[in-house]
Amino acid sequence: MDSEGEGFYSSSSDATADDSFADYAAVSRLQKPYKILTDDDIRQLFDDDISTVSDVLSVSRGAACTLLCQNNWNLSSVYDKFFAADHRNHQTDASSSSQQELGQNLCKICYDEISPQNTVSAACGHPFCADCWKTYVAAAIDDGAGCLTLRCPEPGCGVAAGVDLIESLASTDGKEKYHRYLRQSYVEASRRRKWCPAPGCNFAVEFDGGGGGGGYDVTCGCSHKFCWNCGEEHHRPVGCETVASWSEKNNSEAENTQWILVYTKPCPKCRRPIEKNQGCNWMTCRPPCLFHFCWLCGKGTGSHTHCNKYGGATAVDENNAKRERARKDLQRYTHYYERWHANEQSRKAAVKDLKTWRDNIGVSKLGEAQGEAPAQLQFVTKAWEQIVECRRVLKWSYAYGYYMEREAPKKVALFEHSQGEAEKQLERLHHCVEKEMGEYLRRRREDFQEFRVRVVDLTVVTGNYFENLVRDLENNRPEVVGGGGGRNGLKKKKDDDERKGLGKKRKKEDDDERNVPRKRATYASRYSRN
Structure with missing residues (x-):
């Protein structure tokens, strides 16, 4: 590591590292009370409700x-x-x-x-x-x-x-x-119960979110994490609208159409799109058209001599301007999608590494090399957990950035600064536990305790950076198209109003469910068995 990195990690004792882990918290959304229902639990609830109605x-x-x-x-x-x-x-x-x-x-x-x-x-x-x-x-x-x-x-x-x-x-x-x-x-x-959306999982989740709106992260018994509202993978700090819009955009044929608009031109005669794949500007359309024309001005080559003189704005210039706008839009989308996809791939790789450490395969190998007990090596598992979570947040922050209103440059600059700082710390941590760890897995190193302190500190600091990033994005959500990323221009006030209305409706439904025992007692006393 460079001198800046060495100065950054100031802890120098195991006690300090333990204190750091006491404050360690992975970036996660506020979780509400919920419980995982197994098949036996569902059977019991099912039978209880039937017995209740049968008795009353x-x-x-x-x-x-x-x-x-x-x-x-x-x-x-x-x-x-x-x-x-x-x-x-x-x-x-x-x-x-x-x-x-x-x-x-x-x-x-x-x-x-x-x-x-x-x-x-x-x-x-x-x-x-x-x-x-x-x-x-x-x-x-x-x-x-x-x-x-x-x-x-x-x-x-x-x-x-x-x-x-x-x-x-x-x-x-x-x-x-x-x-x-x-x-x-x-x-x-039931509005309070949902099946886990993970393939092959038979668990259900019973959630008690009160009467309020909003989405919450749920972790199933199969370890799958998903958003309670939309059923997709948990996606803090972006809203469900952003996830839906981003997924639709990634799968949309409109992106292919935009690519055709950017990198091709229509034949002046048959209007079929043509891609220029050689250096000569004199083009020949495909059969059966076979029209010969100039790539630059679109005129037929039979009477064409030159097109170097500027003759004022023409339809060709308007088409070129349209293609240029489409090119910029495509480049902007490509910028965010490439980084979104790269972080998703990094997250998947980190999940595999995390499984290795959770299964004690990596722990056993490192313990043998360094002579440490497995309990003393859990800091590596914590680091991988932090990496997985931060890769997820970073991935969705790029979808968030794509939908930000560009008319607010100060907000965009603040977002990009927070995102960049968080990403830099994550790369340090990921490099440390993925690349540098290899030396400690192969042979005993005298500086292992220093490495341990460095990993612990990086884990905590990276978590803090990402907590700040999430807080910034959630506080600035009104600046994002769709009140959290939706493409319809909804503002946060509208989302809050809808959530208040939804909250009142859910509160009424919850009150109805809670009043069932009271109604049951009333009915039982009114219509007792003969």
Whole structure:
């Protein structure tokens, strides 16, 4: 390291390093209370809600499950609708269907005669044979979660099949799939619960964000981190609007169109875009056009002599000006995208290195080389954690910078200064643990303790720089198009107003959920079992 770097790391003892780690905090968004739900946890919550409705309404568990599914798993809605109408109109138990006398003994699907013992019907009483019902139920379950809204097969009948009826007709595998769809619906219907978006993860997250708006970082049990609001990877300091706009721009065909506009010219005759890939300015269009023209002025070469004289503004000059604007826009986008992509690649590489140290592979190798206990080498893991987090923040800061209003040069200059200083410290830390660490992995070094102090100090200082960067960006968010990066020019005040309105709505929903036990007690006392 140069002399500036040596002067920068002032700590000289293990005690100082330990004190530094006491203040260490990785850059992360403010986290609200949440918990990870395993499959067993979801089953327990699912069964508890069904039992509650079954006890209060004095119906079977299958009927309670049907009522909950029909009312989007909202207990308050179930109680309100159930007691607002006559109980007999809400009876969902399939066994009651046999009380209706229709005087029919013909299945309307297979047109075979059916005996009373082989007759199956939903609450509406439309009779069908058991075999047709089983085929109907099996096909619905195989088609997916749509089986949760399965209706009577009678044309025009909208009566739900009901959980009890489906369970009595489905196969063992079919019942397992059906209940899995029910639990998925149970999680997805709740505003406070979400599935982890990581591929192959079966965990859900139950979040208690109160009544306020905004996005929050959630870390699942599978270690995947995502934004609660949009489900994308956590993206502080930019807003969800910025992430959506940036992703759309990166995947948009408009960028290809802009490249064509910048680096090609239309043939004056057929208007197809032509790229100049040789030195001669006399161009020939592709077959079948084969028009010969001058690349500089666009005139045909048959009568063309020279085009060096300036004749005032022309349509060609306007097209050139348009191409120049497009060229500058493309260069600006390329600048930010290249750095966004580079930091994403660096972050992915750092994640792999972090896994090596978390799995104790790197810890064991370094411990053998330097004669240190694994507990004394956790500073390296902390450093890699800081690098991963800072690479993520730095990556999204470039998307933030792309959407900044260029009419505020002082704000842009402040942003670029904070970003540059943070990036410089991150590169020092990354170089230290990735490049310099190699010497300490290969052989014992007498200066290992000094190296340890240097890594610890760099980790803490880099974290502080990035915390300041995030704070600056969040405080200056009104200067960013889209109130956090959106491309529609929304300002922070509008976002705050929307969040206040959303907060009131969420607070009301939370109050409704909290009032469910109170309503349940009221209903139970009003409609007690006979």
